[in-house]
Amino acid sequence: MNDMTPLKAADFATDQEVRWCPGCGDYAILKGMQRTMAEMGARPENTVFVSGIGCSSRFPYYMETYGFHTIHGRAPAVATGVKLANPELDVWIITGDGDGLSIGGNHMLHLLRRNLDCQVLLFNNEIYGLTKGQYSPTSRTGTRSPSTPYGSVDAPAEPCAFALGANGRFIARCIDTAQKQMPGILKRAHAHKGASFVELYQNCIVYNDDVFADFTAKPVAADSQIWLEHGEPMLFSNGTKGLRLNRDDLRLEIVDVVDGDWQAADVLVHDETRKQIAHMLVEMRHPDMPVALGVIYCDPAPSFEQDMRTQNIEAAKGKVVDLGALIRKGQTWEVNQKKMREGNAHLAAAADENKREPSL
Amino acid sequence: MNDMTPLKAADFATDQEVRWCPGCGDYAILKGMQRTMAEMGARPENTVFVSGIGCSSRFPYYMETYGFHTIHGRAPAVATGVKLANPELDVWIITGDGDGLSIGGNHMLHLLRRNLDCQVLLFNNEIYGLTKGQYSPTSRTGTRSPSTPYGSVDAPAEPCAFALGANGRFIARCIDTAQKQMPGILKRAHAHKGASFVELYQNCIVYNDDVFADFTAKPVAADSQIWLEHGEPMLFSNGTKGLRLNRDDLRLEIVDVVDGDWQAADVLVHDETRKQIAHMLVEMRHPDMPVALGVIYCDPAPSFEQDMRTQNIEAAKGKVVDLGALIRKGQTWEVNQKKMREGNAHLAAAADENKREPSL
Amino acid sequence: MATQLKDQPAAASEREAVTVRFAGDSGDGMQLTGGQFTLSTALAGSDLATFPDFPAEIRAPQGTLFGVSAFQINFGSDAIETAGDAPDILVAMNPAALKSNLDALKPGGLIIADTGEFGARNLKKANYDENPLENDSLKDYQLVAFDISALTLESVKEFGLGNKEALRSKNMWTLGLVLWMFDRDRQPILDWLHSKFVKAPELAAANAAALNAGHAYGETAEIQQGLGRYHVGAAEVEPGLYRTVTGGESLSLGLVAGASLVNLPLFFGSYPITPASPLLHTLARLKEFGVTTFQAEDEIAAICAAIGASYAGQLGVTSSSGPGIALKGEAMGLAIITELPLIIVNSQRGGPSTGLPTKTEQSDLYQALYGRNGDAPMPVLATRSPVDCFEVAIEACRIATQYMTPVMILTDGYIANAAEPWHVPDIEDFQPAPVTHYEGEPVSPYKRDEKLARVWIKPGTPGLMHRIGGIEKNFETGNIDYAPANHQKMTDTRQQKVMNVADSIPDQAFEIGGPDDDMVVVGWGSTFGPIHQAVKAARRGGAKVAHVHIRHLWPMPKNLGPLLKGFDKILVPEMNTGQLKTVLRDQFLVDAKPLNKVSGQPFKIAEIKAAITEMLP
Amino acid sequence: MATQLKDQPAAASEREAVTVRFAGDSGDGMQLTGGQFTLSTALAGSDLATFPDFPAEIRAPQGTLFGVSAFQINFGSDAIETAGDAPDILVAMNPAALKSNLDALKPGGLIIADTGEFGARNLKKANYDENPLENDSLKDYQLVAFDISALTLESVKEFGLGNKEALRSKNMWTLGLVLWMFDRDRQPILDWLHSKFVKAPELAAANAAALNAGHAYGETAEIQQGLGRYHVGAAEVEPGLYRTVTGGESLSLGLVAGASLVNLPLFFGSYPITPASPLLHTLARLKEFGVTTFQAEDEIAAICAAIGASYAGQLGVTSSSGPGIALKGEAMGLAIITELPLIIVNSQRGGPSTGLPTKTEQSDLYQALYGRNGDAPMPVLATRSPVDCFEVAIEACRIATQYMTPVMILTDGYIANAAEPWHVPDIEDFQPAPVTHYEGEPVSPYKRDEKLARVWIKPGTPGLMHRIGGIEKNFETGNIDYAPANHQKMTDTRQQKVMNVADSIPDQAFEIGGPDDDMVVVGWGSTFGPIHQAVKAARRGGAKVAHVHIRHLWPMPKNLGPLLKGFDKILVPEMNTGQLKTVLRDQFLVDAKPLNKVSGQPFKIAEIKAAITEMLP
Numbered sequence A, B: 001m002n003d004m005t006p007l008k009a010a011d012f013a014t015d016q017e018v019r020w021c022p023g024c025g026d027y028a029i030l031k032g033m034q035r036t037m038a039e040m041g042a043r044p045e046n047t048v049f050v051s052g053i054g055c056s057s058r059f060p061y062y063m064e065t066y067g068f069h070t071i072h073g074r075a076p077a078v079a080t081g082v083k084l085a086n087p088e089l090d091v092w093i094i095t096g097d098g099d100g101l102s103i104g105g106n107h108m109l110h111l112l113r114r115n116l117d118c119q120v121l122l123f124n125n126e127i128y129g130l131t132k133g134q135y136s137p138t139s140r141t142g143t144r145s146p147s148t149p150y151g152s153v154d155a156p157a158e159p160c161a162f163a164l165g166a167n168g169r170f171i172a173r174c175i176d177t178a179q180k181q182m183p184g185i186l187k188r189a190h191a192h193k194g195a196s197f198v199e200l201y202q203n204c205i206v207y208n209d210d211v212f213a214d215f216t217a218k219p220v221a222a223d224s225q226i227w228l229e230h231g232e233p234m235l236f237s238n239g240t241k242g243l244r245l246n247r248d249d250l251r252l253e254i255v256d257v258v259d260g261d262w263q264a265a266d267v268l269v270h271d272e273t274r275k276q277i278a279h280m281l282v283e284m285r286h287p288d289m290p291v292a293l294g295v296i297y298c299d300p301a302p303s304f305e306q307d308m309r310t311q312n313i314e315a316a317k318g319k320v321v322d323l324g325a326l327i328r329k330g331q332t333w334e335v336n337q338k339k340m341r342e343g344n345a346h347l348a349a350a351a352d353e354n355k356r357e358p359s360l
Numbered sequence C, D: 001m002a003t004q005l006k007d008q009p010a011a012a013s014e015r016e017a018v019t020v021r022f023a024g025d026s027g028d029g030m031q032l033t034g035g036q037f038t039l040s041t042a043l044a045g046s047d048l049a050t051f052p053d054f055p056a057e058i059r060a061p062q063g064t065l066f067g068v069s070a071f072q073i074n075f076g077s078d079a080i081e082t083a084g085d086a087p088d089i090l091v092a093m094n095p096a097a098l099k100s101n102l103d104a105l106k107p108g109g110l111i112i113a114d115t116g117e118f119g120a121r122n123l124k125k126a127n128y129d130e131n132p133l134e135n136d137s138l139k140d141y142q143l144v145a146f147d148i149s150a151l152t153l154e155s156v157k158e159f160g161l162g163n164k165e166a167l168r169s170k171n172m173w174t175l176g177l178v179l180w181m182f183d184r185d186r187q188p189i190l191d192w193l194h195s196k197f198v199k200a201p202e203l204a205a206a207n208a209a210a211l212n213a214g215h216a217y218g219e220t221a222e223i224q225q226g227l228g229r230y231h232v233g234a235a236e237v238e239p240g241l242y243r244t245v246t247g248g249e250s251l252s253l254g255l256v257a258g259a260s261l262v263n264l265p266l267f268f269g270s271y272p273i274t275p276a277s278p279l280l281h282t283l284a285r286l287k288e289f290g291v292t293t294f295q296a297e298d299e300i301a302a303i304c305a306a307i308g309a310s311y312a313g314q315l316g317v318t319s320s321s322g323p324g325i326a327l328k329g330e331a332m333g334l335a336i337i338t339e340l341p342l343i344i345v346n347s348q349r350g351g352p353s354t355g356l357p358t359k360t361e362q363s364d365l366y367q368a369l370y371g372r373n374g375d376a377p378m379p380v381l382a383t384r385s386p387v388d389c390f391e392v393a394i395e396a397c398r399i400a401t402q403y404m405t406p407v408m409i410l411t412d413g414y415i416a417n418a419a420e421p422w423h424v425p426d427i428e429d430f431q432p433a434p435v436t437h438y439e440g441e442p443v444s445p446y447k448r449d450e451k452l453a454r455v456w457i458k459p460g461t462p463g464l465m466h467r468i469g470g471i472e473k474n475f476e477t478g479n480i481d482y483a484p485a486n487h488q489k490m491t492d493t494r495q496q497k498v499m500n501v502a503d504s505i506p507d508q509a510f511e512i513g514g515p516d517d518d519m520v521v522v523g524w525g526s527t528f529g530p531i532h533q534a535v536k537a538a539r540r541g542g543a544k545v546a547h548v549h550i551r552h553l554w555p556m557p558k559n560l561g562p563l564l565k566g567f568d569k570i571l572v573p574e575m576n577t578g579q580l581k582t583v584l585r586d587q588f589l590v591d592a593k594p595l596n597k598v599s600g601q602p603f604k605i606a607e608i609k610a611a612i613t614e615m616l617p
């Protein structure tokens, strides 16, 4: 592969037949990702896709990069090892609502908290696709599925609210079919140093078809989606509506925008660094409110692997790397001739570095 | 045991020697709990303490109730089974910052999301006590411990922020030594139908002594703790300071209160049902702000086991419980005489209830 | 059985047994077709066994090799115990189905193919350079190829369905044809169609029309050479009520029955995984039987919730497949040391790791017996067939509650999905063993009965408050105790308690043959069918070989050791690299020889027979 | 060795070996006292072995029975391989220490007790109705009791410490006395005190004063009957540099050395658990050796991160104890099927479940060999002693990288915490086996070398992008493949690859004895010492018994089968219910007899010797 030739989207496709159901939303995300890779000028050899198990987690097989299809829920943990071992790699985590938030919720929490520099793409189809349609932790209450024939009773998890609570510092949302916006969001996620969490609403045509149609279907899209841009007013419905901050109730509310005069309507300008706004945005519920999409929150902080690496280097500074000397450390003595140990020994300085008992 | 005699705190103590280090904060919490039990008139036989593993998780052995000391991180899962099997039981979960937020973070997330009616007490000593002092997910960045001799680099998790992100509907905080407030908070947690999450700052005198002293020590307590009461103004420093909501910045800020006239200082009245306020309260960081204590958030919703039970009852309604009939269901036929099956059979109605293939 | 079928089809002929394989695209509805043909076969009185074989993908792209879904049925007038070594008839709905199933077809076997699907695109997807229906490549088989697609479209024309929808009835058309070949009554299938499509009567009608058209095609059309009619006689069976049942259904019903016999509500905590999910799905619909199903956040939570439910007095059950069972190991230890009843069902699949989720294997026996930290003994039972699941589940409920112990049930993907006729038992024939939770005077929670089972005191009982947990407990008081002698005593007690289960189980019987034979074939689980048939066949050939099939894998029946020691030649066929073999050699110091197959496919009778012949020339 | 000590102390006497047990409250600093006495013993040239035995509680309430912490040392002029069956001398710092350790003391042994701690409160905490120092109850022992507390306070008076702080020096006072008894040089301890308390010189001085006072007490005070002086000679040893090392230290150093020999950075992912944590703690301080340590959120994350690091080209290591290893089973399968190098260290503890966290046991062998779903073979190595850990770790690094496979190391809590003298090796004596990540022309990621190890291509390498994962892969291409024949081939290949490791390991040797003996005792792990001593003793008594100790538990050395088959009598002592026994019987069909001890305590030499005598009367 010639480093000089810019790669096209197709160069990021593998020779493997794609094994999703025809019409699955995963195809669109794959396309969006391949395009993004090309547009970013990503280097395939430096890119690693790590996934768990689920329909979505088949993703790495279709990306002509390095890829690791691991086990259910554990992609964040494997990715942590990959990135700590080689911080130069671009690590993308592909997961589903079951993989990432059911069995894998804990690793997700700690990945976000630690702020490992990587991108997490959570394909949320509100269902377990691969195991044939059981409800998932993001399924709406009342979801009928093979495991909940009378409807689920538990309240769903909200992935972005969870990510914020876990101290995630980059939170974004997108829709499988939003090919226009997707590359921009993925590039932002990639550019963000630290853990970037992107929730992708993905249609499972077989087990949960059109579950997002109430806000993704063409006719309703404009009125029910708000695409956020840092520094831009929060407008939707083709600019005829906006969100205003109700400072007493501490919530966002819909206002009409007449003739594009959003200032007059007191429409809020999106500041992606404000966590309180982010809380409000992710908690907005359709149909009362539009669904917040785009980069909802971005407030960078030092990343885990960088701080680890820095500490490792600092700790090593000035120390002699001598294996022979290392094993000779501690309390040593010399036996000079066969048969009898020499009583006169010397005590090494670092005597009890490792003694663990707290009290003398 | 005579049901009529009111039980005293001492009646909730077992005959087991308490095995915590002398001076450990766990003693105070145990005392507070035994007092609370007595004050609430709790019935020992209907009370179950379920814990994971850790110093704190030894708690059940010291409560003269039912108790289950399970395995590391899994108390919420075990408790879910207990409560689903018998919703009449009062279930208390005892966990630590390692048990509940490190290995057990996922179960905690789902317990809170599902809203199982139980009380979760997270003993946060910001350290792994039982395994001799390694840093924990709540340890502050820079914590030196046997596993982080050069200081931890990762950002800590904030238990209450996590619980809010997980859709927890009752969030409270207390301090081991706050014996005055503790019974009240525990009673509120108990009264709340649904999952109640209580973070208890607990001093580990051996491995993390005084890590909370900056806001718990007597001399600084009044100025650095704010005890919240629903419907009451947010006052601290013996009423000379309060919190005002800065509606532009969307944050709480400290104001002086002169002569108790908090209205004049625009001090906010605590409304525990407001999630946005709860976000701000749990995100307040000492020493810039006081530490929020008491019931921070309480906004009840139907509880998991009740909804499950209701559904189970509804689903059973009108159905005949006949095991013989059940196994005869499906596609049956009769063989009338030995040796040869009868070709003339009948088809039961519920033929292919369980057929799984989506398309014909 | 199928392998005895010597003469190849010519005209309508009497057969002792026939194996048919329906193969098509995942979207072609082959499992459903197979299921209905199974029903029809059962109704006709033949004995039968089936083998559904479907891809891991939900809906692989149409026409691809990995998207092929197949359903095999073996039926006959003698007892049938396997789905047949090699099909006599292969129905191939597209090129990919032909390609991936041809190898299995018996030499000279019959192929029924839908030419309508053998277009260039589909041929390419199946990696065919030429149309195999049109060159010589199938000359060793009998080929009957015609445009089933077109015939189907024609037959449902009047219902005005879209092309795509109309083509969905292809499978019913084909089923109609096959029903004609075996002279079957269409009415039950027609009834079923109407009940299935009760909300879409036009679909019911279209499918019925397709079915009838396929049947009529056989009856009236100019039949090509080779498409004859067969008659397979009814099997000798006990009188009574019969139904077809899959292992998944049978195990679910067994758990419900078992819980009812011990008089406890059933708590089922599970996390979906192939091929274990059917249990969750079936039980979720049986709430009126006191069943609570809980889809947990992961396998660990699922088993822990089941343990919690058992602690609270219900019968906790959890279920998964290999990778999920691996996650439950730590919690099993907790159930062992706290001595709580619990049932763990492992529907095994191909491993290691994610492995081959939809393929069958018996490679989790090691894990079941040995896969925990510490000395952690646990009874292990295996199911041998779909029908057998029912009894095994009841037995597990009994052992778990009588001995206060977790019990593992090993089944597998093959058993879970395969169907066979079930002589529905009379529930009254099973011995109830109702549990009573202790409610008497205060006692130690570790007080034991003569079997060494501890008392079961459930929270909520006044005056009996106590604490249990995963740390070693004092033998007398149940308080934490690390003392050396106590740990030894508790370890021995836990061990002995599990061994005591052997007092309550039947002696190991011979399935065929007896102690005087020269050789014994020992199996467990779903290899029952092929072993049984292979041993029968070998005996017909004069070999003195017996068959022993173990249900109680731990503890083993008390007579098993002496029984096996009576044989010089012991063959242990397993769909793993030799796991039961390890146990037999360890326990009884017998020279058990492994016969291993780890391909994700059941044994063929011929494979086992060959191994018998080799050992017993 | 200790058991030969026949004559009881009277005056200063020559001893071949002596066992001393220091026992006191957790707060009394017994582990430290033992550690310093160990150092002093090593410096005096004796061979030695130690057994730290501490409670599960961090700091149990003072004076309680479960709060007793003990440290036993056995030292002598002959080779010492166990911490001694029964102490000759028991130092009891309080009633609880006396109560819980008296049983172990040799009949007629010496008790040194601090009367200052035998007040009513402490007696009650230890469940003594009367003061045992004052009634007849110790008449079968020699008792030397005086007020060590008071004497200590007196000795440190001048430093103006608080009472509580002053009493902390009791252990140094006692150590001083014991040093006197064995005629030891105090200087090394004094040096150590000064380096330890470099920031609190007054504490250093106080402790030094107490040490000297204890010594002087022996030297000058009116010694009660029985408190004599002993001389234990120096042991015969190879010349060279020595140090004391615990298993935890030795294993850490071995991992660092092993990674360096294969020329890879070491990635250590772990989650704290007793008794495995010392590895994490030690390695966390060795960053300059290219070590990255990662404290994960749980055991699953720890192994998965290690797998990720291996995938990225480093040497991934993870470590835990039984319950944590149970959680890693699923991920081990992933490492097996993706054929990545990985080392899993299990520091075993008492089980099942949480069990006895601070007690030792060998009960995770089943789990190591068999505890995974699917056919999932993995090399398993065992360490036999603290010193042995170093070599075993190096060997694990070699196997993991040469064969592209996870490797499990079994050690235990006893080995992890015990110390012994280590003849520090020359690192140059170890053969480097540097790894080269593949960087050539594009190849299948499953391309194998003659050993069957696949290529290791690390992300970041241009032109070699590929995908791996937990689903079965095609033998040639590495793409997903569910085909039956391929699965069989891959299963066989994984199996064969692991068996090939046996080509690279030494033949099994005899520790003592040889093929002509009448009986062999086969062990693994930390039972080495007692087995070795018991066999030696039995041989001295004329028994023709050999000792074989297995490091390579899987695959086993190729000659092991033939070797064992040469014996009619095979005894397998294990601190479990008979796990290696299962493997030997299965693999070699030999009548291996188990000798089991599951009390959380190491075997006594006498126990094994008795079993030998029974089998070889």
Ligand SMILES: Cc1ncc(C[n+]2csc(CCOP(=O)(O)OP(=O)(O)O)c2C)c(N)n1
Pocket (backbone or CB within 6 Å): A053, A054, A055, A056, A057, A072, A095, A096, A097, A098, A099, A100, A123, A125, A127, A128, A129, A130, A131, A136, C271, C272, C273, C274, C299, C323, C324, C327, C354, D330
């Ligand atoms: C340990 C383990 N448990 C369970 C499974 C079965 N399983 C595979 S994927 C999946 C859930 C898939 O849901 P999701 O993550 O939402 O992905 P989707 O298929 O919807 O893209 C489950 C339960 C497994 N493979 N491994």
Ligand SMILES: Cc1ncc(C[n+]2csc(CCOP(=O)(O)OP(=O)(O)O)c2C)c(N)n1
Pocket (backbone or CB within 6 Å): B053, B054, B055, B056, B057, B071, B072, B095, B096, B097, B098, B099, B100, B123, B125, B127, B128, B129, B130, B131, B136, C330, D271, D272, D273, D274, D299, D323, D324, D327, D354
């Ligand atoms: C599966 C498993 N992993 C690890 C451990 C070891 N372990 C016991 S308690 C604990 C952490 C304790 O920390 P925390 O929950 O904060 O409780 P604390 O002791 O501080 O009260 C750990 C890591 C274990 N017992 N089981």
Ligand code: SF4
Pocket (backbone or CB within 6 Å): A019, A020, A021, A023, A024, A025, A026, A055, A056, A125, A129, A130, A203, A204, A205, A206, A207, C058, C059
């Ligand atoms: S089951 Fe759903 S998510 Fe999975 S591939 Fe099919 S459409 Fe996509």
Ligand code: SF4
Pocket (backbone or CB within 6 Å): B019, B020, B021, B023, B024, B025, B026, B055, B056, B125, B129, B130, B203, B204, B205, B206, B207, D058, D059
């Ligand atoms: S180690 Fe810390 S948390 Fe544990 S008992 Fe001691 S003081 Fe309490």
Ligand SMILES: [Mg+2]
Pocket (backbone or CB within 6 Å): A054, A096, A097, A098, A123, A124, A125, A126, A127, A128, A129, A136
């Ligand atoms: Mg999903």
Ligand SMILES: [Mg+2]
Pocket (backbone or CB within 6 Å): B054, B096, B097, B098, B123, B124, B125, B126, B127, B128, B129, B136
């Ligand atoms: Mg803690």
